[in-house]
Amino acid sequence: MTTGALIIVLVVAAAVVAAVALAVPALRRRAATGGRGLRRRFGPEYEAAVARHDGDMRAAEKDLGERLRRHKDVRTLPLPAGVREQYAVRWAGIQERFVDEPTGAVADADRLLGELARQRGFPADSWDDLVESLSVHHPHTVHGLREIHLAAARARAGQAPTEELREALVRARGLFEDLVTARPEDRPPQRHARRDGPRPARTTARTGIRKEGV
Numbered sequence: 001m002t003t004g005a006l007i008i009v010l011v012v013a014a015a016v017v018a019a020v021a022l023a024v025p026a027l028r029r030r031a032a033t034g035g036r037g038l039r040r041r042f043g044p045e046y047e048a049a050v051a052r053h054d055g056d057m058r059a060a061e062k063d064l065g066e067r068l069r070r071h072k073d074v075r076t077l078p079l080p081a082g083v084r085e086q087y088a089v090r091w092a093g094i095q096e097r098f099v100d101e102p103t104g105a106v107a108d109a110d111r112l113l114g115e116l117a118r119q120r121g122f123p124a125d126s127w128d129d130l131v132e133s134l135s136v137h138h139p140h141t142v143h144g145l146r147e148i149h150l151a152a153a154r155a156r157a158g159q160a161p162t163e164e165l166r167e168a169l170v171r172a173r174g175l176f177e178d179l180v181t182a183r184p185e186d187r188p189p190q191r192h193a194r195r196d197g198p199r200p201a202r203t204t205a206r207t208g209i210r211k212e213g214v
Helices: 003-033 035-042 044-052 057-071 081-098 102-119 127-137 143-156 162-180 200-207
Strands: none
Touching: 035 044, 035 057, 044 057, 044 143, 057 127, 081 102, 081 162, 102 127, 102 143, 102 162, 127 143, 143 162
């Protein structure tokens, strides 16, 4: 082998080694956002996806990765305190109604969860779209929506015993609480009094006297 040929071989070999060195971190990053990363992100929803794909982890991870790409940027909308209280009252009414009308109560719970999710800003062009977006942001409780939806359908067909409906309602409560719970962005911004201005809130609260125009 001539000196020139040897130099070319060494240059090519060095280029290959450099390419491999650059590829390894990229592969590690892919792995982090793949199997183990998806398992950490989705928790129980990861296992549910594997089960829906008959144990095919690759297919389940592809499914979850696509969901993440489509819905990771969803930003929930604030839920005013008054509206939040209305939902809480409605849910309490559903639980009370269940004693006498389990089928109607479960149907109402199914509708309420869909309405609440849409009001929080989750896309709802279709049922699948709504469930997928919720599974990205509420992977630990989204199963409650699936169960209450299925229970409502089975109840309409007269195929769901009362105990099945009760369990579905109990599981759905977890998602309801996630969606209705106040978050920092739900709270209105506080107005801070100017340093050189009056301090009406604390002064009037202590004295019990309301001062007009302050």
